[in-house]
Amino acid sequence: MKEDNNSLHAGSRGSFSGKLGYVLAVAGSAVGLGNIWRFPYLAAKYGGGIFLLVYLILMLTFGYALIVSETALGRMTKRSPVGAFQTFGKSLPFRLGGWINAVIPMLIVPYYSVIGGWVTKYLFEYVRGNTQTLAADDYFSGFIADGMGAGFWFLIFAFMVAAVLFAGVKQGVERVSKVMMPLLVILALFVAVYSMTRPGAWEGVKYFLVPNMENFSWMTVVAATGQMFYSLSIAMGILYTYGSYIKKEVDIEKSTTQVELFDTAIAMLAGLMIIPAVFAFSGGDPDTLGAGPSLMFITIPKVFASMGLGTGAGVMFFLLVLLAALTSAISLAESGVSTFEDQLGLSRSRSVMLMGAVIVVFGLASALGFGVLSFVSILGMSILDFFDFLTNSLMMPVAALATCFLVTRVAGTDRIAQEVEQSSAFKRKKMYTLFMKYLAPVCIAVILLSSIANVFGWISL
Numbered sequence: 001m002k003e004d005n006n007s008l009h010a011g012s013r014g015s016f017s018g019k020l021g022y023v024l025a026v027a028g029s030a031v032g033l034g035n036i037w038r039f040p041y042l043a044a045k046y047g048g049g050i051f052l053l054v055y056l057i058l059m060l061t062f063g064y065a066l067i068v069s070e071t072a073l074g075r076m077t078k079r080s081p082v083g084a085f086q087t088f089g090k091s092l093p094f095r096l097g098g099w100i101n102a103v104i105p106m107l108i109v110p111y112y113s114v115i116g117g118w119v120t121k122y123l124f125e126y127v128r129g130n131t132q133t134l135a136a137d138d139y140f141s142g143f144i145a146d147g148m149g150a151g152f153w154f155l156i157f158a159f160m161v162a163a164v165l166f167a168g169v170k171q172g173v174e175r176v177s178k179v180m181m182p183l184l185v186i187l188a189l190f191v192a193v194y195s196m197t198r199p200g201a202w203e204g205v206k207y208f209l210v211p212n213m214e215n216f217s218w219m220t221v222v223a224a225t226g227q228m229f230y231s232l233s234i235a236m237g238i239l240y241t242y243g244s245y246i247k248k249e250v251d252i253e254k255s256t257t258q259v260e261l262f263d264t265a266i267a268m269l270a271g272l273m274i275i276p277a278v279f280a281f282s283g284g285d286p287d288t289l290g291a292g293p294s295l296m297f298i299t300i301p302k303v304f305a306s307m308g309l310g311t312g313a314g315v316m317f318f319l320l321v322l323l324a325a326l327t328s329a330i331s332l333a334e335s336g337v338s339t340f341e342d343q344l345g346l347s348r349s350r351s352v353m354l355m356g357a358v359i360v361v362f363g364l365a366s367a368l369g370f371g372v373l374s375f376v377s378i379l380g381m382s383i384l385d386f387f388d389f390l391t392n393s394l395m396m397p398v399a400a401l402a403t404c405f406l407v408t409r410v411a412g413t414d415r416i417a418q419e420v421e422q423s424s425a426f427k428r429k430k431m432y433t434l435f436m437k438y439l440a441p442v443c444i445a446v447i448l449l450s451s452i453a454n455v456f457g458w459i460s461l
Contacts, residue, residue, distance in 0.1 A: 032328025033115060036324045038227060038230060041296075047217070061439075062435055064256060064260060064435075068253065068432060070239035071242070071243035074246075075246055081098045081335075083342045085402075089410065101235065101236070101237040102237050104237060105333070106355070107362065108387070109355075113329055113359055116325040119157075121149075123315065134305070147367070147371035158360065164330050166349065184320060184323045187323070189269065191317050192272040198276065202276070229400070235403065236399075238334070241338045244338070252419070252424070253426055277300065281302065300317070304317070337355050389451075392451075398448070404441050404444070
């Protein structure tokens with residue numbers, strides 16, 4: 001690795017002002033729709049408290065190891081994923097390892113922005129007081145089938161993301177994260193308290209927080225592993241990119257711990273917002289708890305419509321979800337912008353415009369996939385569902401395996417430890433080494449094989 005070149009390159013790229021800006025930006029990346037939308041329905045479906053316990057164990061071990069690895073490699077090389085891998089070698093495996101990490105966020109952010117557009121539309125309607133309209137059985141399906149409407153709200157959300165990116169790392173990404181993340185926490189607390197104080201909601205609180213081994217199955221582990229993977233922004237290129245923006249004095253281990261705590265707190269608050277409300281609404285009906293992704297856009301509006309102050313709760317809830325979606329979408333897009341800057345030599349403004357073009361092209365295809373392009377089916381999936389499967393179920397596990405290979409077979413865990421120890425003691429060094437060398441590859445392989453088996457109907461996730 002040529003330190004002089006790295007130093008020269010580091011001087012030309014954006015950076016965070018300090019640890020707080022980095023922690024809040026990474027937390028904003030981790031705290032997104034994966035926490036607010038995906039975590040509660042998986043917890044409801046796969047055992048409540050026992051799912052939460054398994055998730056916490058995995059996050060504090062396997063998740064921690066991969067966060068430290070990607071952040072340290074980013075800071076060490078001062079490169080986004082492609083450059084980070086090619087710092088250690090120029091052969092095909094290194095190019096593939098870097099590019100798969102770089103391409104994932106470019107493919108995720110377009111369809112993620114479509115869902116962000118749905119959230120924006122729901123917030124707009126709650127502000128207008130249309131609480132009962134949103135609770136109608138066919139409202140959501142009718143909205144997403146309306147190509148013009150869904151496309152319009154997707155473009156509104158994408159414009160908000162682009163505006164932050166044009167402002168830069170410090171003035172855009174960091175500043176927005178510093179405002180949005182505290183506001184997100186405050187809103188989450190309000191909505192969670194409101195949800196938990198509804199009649200009948202306490203049974204939902206116990207279901208979510210108290211582990212019950214009778215609800216445990218192998219699929220609890222598989223689902224919790226996949227959620228941990230998705231929630232912490234692992235294998236999306238984001239942590240390489242944000243790692244490249246931080247200074248040598250930033251304590252990587254302490255920052256990682258803070259991100260873990262923030263992510264866990266928001267995930268638990270999301271569960272306390274949604275699961276008790278569903279219990280209050282349905283009495284813990286298994287079909288309602290297992291409603292899956294539709295929980296946010298179909299079930300929760302019905303819950304709000306059945307309660308007093310439902311309009312206010314709907315406004316707070318969807319404002320919270322919008323903030324979470326924006327911080328994550330900004331992080332995903334920032335990774336793509338950084339890659340274009342590094343690999344194509346473009347200015348930041350041109351890189352943002354190119355990333356914006358990618359979002360619009362693939363995002364509009366995903367938005368129209370439920371209406372005008374509904375005839376397009378890939379492996380029996382809509383365009384949006386296919387992109388979700390391709391990135392989260394196939395590409396991300398492969399990207400994580402590439403990171404494990406780079407750390408254990410090329411750079412070496414000792415070199416990662418040296419990078420971490422530049423700014424602090426590496427207290428969890430032994431655990432880190434154990435997971436990266438032996439346990440992480442096994443966990444990743446389980447996710448990959450389970451996902452493939454699920455899409456072909458061999459198992460049901």
